[in-house]
Amino acid sequence: MLLTEEILLLEPGLEAVRAREEARLFRVIDELGELGMRFYSGRLSQGVTGETIACIKSLGMAAAEENMTDGVLNAAASLGLIGQEAARNGANEAVLETALALKALGEKTADMETIFSLRLIAISLKEVGKEAVRQGMEKEAIKSQFCLKELHNSCIGSENEFETFNEDFFSLIRDIGRCAADAGLEKAAINAAALMEDF
Numbered sequence: 001m002l003l004t005e006e007i008l009l010l011e012p013g014l015e016a017v018r019a020r021e022e023a024r025l026f027r028v029i030d031e032l033g034e035l036g037m038r039f040y041s042g043r044l045s046q047g048v049t050g051e052t053i054a055c056i057k058s059l060g061m062a063a064a065e066e067n068m069t070d071g072v073l074n075a076a077a078s079l080g081l082i083g084q085e086a087a088r089n090g091a092n093e094a095v096l097e098t099a100l101a102l103k104a105l106g107e108k109t110a111d112m113e114t115i116f117s118l119r120l121i122a123i124s125l126k127e128v129g130k131e132a133v134r135q136g137m138e139k140e141a142i143k144s145q146f147c148l149k150e151l152h153n154s155c156i157g158s159e160n161e162f163e164t165f166n167e168d169f170f171s172l173i174r175d176i177g178r179c180a181a182d183a184g185l186e187k188a189a190i191n192a193a194a195l196m197e198d199f
Contacts, residue, residue, distance in 0.1 A: 006035060006051040010058060017062040017071065025063065025071045032056050033078030040086040040094060053082060053094060057101035064108040064117075072109055072117045076102065080124025087131040087140065095132055095140040099125060103147035107154045115165060118155065122148060122172055129176040133183050141180055141188040148173050149195050170199045 013028035036052030060075025083098030106121040129144030152169040177192025 004051055006032060006055045009035075010055045013055070013059040014062055017059065017066055017068065020066065020068065022068060022070050025059065025068070026074055029056060029059055029071070029074045029078055032059075033081060036078070036082035037085050040082060040089050040091050042089060053079065053097045053101055056082070057105060060101075060105045061108050064105065064112055067112060069112070069114050069117055072105065072112075072114075073120055076105060076117070076121045076124050079105070080127055083124070083128035084131040087128065087135045087137060090135065092137060092140060095128060095137060096143055098128055099140070099144045099147045102128070103151055106151040110151075110155045118151075118165065119168065122151060122169065125151070126172040126175055130179045133176060133179045133185055133188060136183070136185070138180075138185045138188050141176060141185060142191050145173050145176055145188070145192055145195055148176075149198070152199075166199060170196055 009028050009032055013025055013032075016022075016024035016028060032052050032055050036056070039052065056075050056078050060072055060079070063071030063075060079098050079102050083095055083102070086094035086098060102121055102125045106118055106125070109117045109121060125144050125148050129141050129148075132140035132144060148169055152166070155165060173192050173195050177189050177196070180186075180188035180192060
């Protein structure tokens with residue numbers, strides 16, 4: 001296997017999780033996030049293969065497993081920024097990969113029952129979806145809507161404050177739908193309306 005810069009950062013990040021060293025985990029995720037931003041903006045290609053999304057997702061999932069909320073938040077923010085940058089630069093597959101990574105992280109976070117983490121993940125998903133709409137990526141916008149709906153479904157039955165989060169999911173999907181309608185992406189607008197009817 002080719003040892004890329006991202007892969008070389010993954011193990012130190014996982015070690016930081018095992019040692020519960022949040023500051024070190026932050027530094028690794030930030031470095032991966034910067035690599036991803038530079039890669040998808042076309043400013044970097046040598047030694048980087050676009051594995052940043054998978055690496056950040058792995059670190060975020062590991063942090064969630066250890067109840068390290070700040071690590072989860074940092075991973076979610078980094079994924080959201082990379083997804084938006086990928087959309088701005090026409091990297092369709094990376095936008096889809098980011099949406100799926102955020103959904104997986106959100107489902108893992110729902111087990112932690114920390115509403116703030118889940119909110120940030122959902123907002124990051126919405127922003128990726130809206131940037132996809134702005135770039136005319138209808139399939140990717142629809143995927144982000146479905147990921148939000150699936151994330152909502154994974155929260156159903158959770159205790160206490162998660163019950164109040166239903167309206168937030170509705171408004172996040174609605175925001176992508178409105179953006180799609182304004183941009184003339186009819187399928188994405190119709191999809192958002194159909195999903196909103198389910199709430």
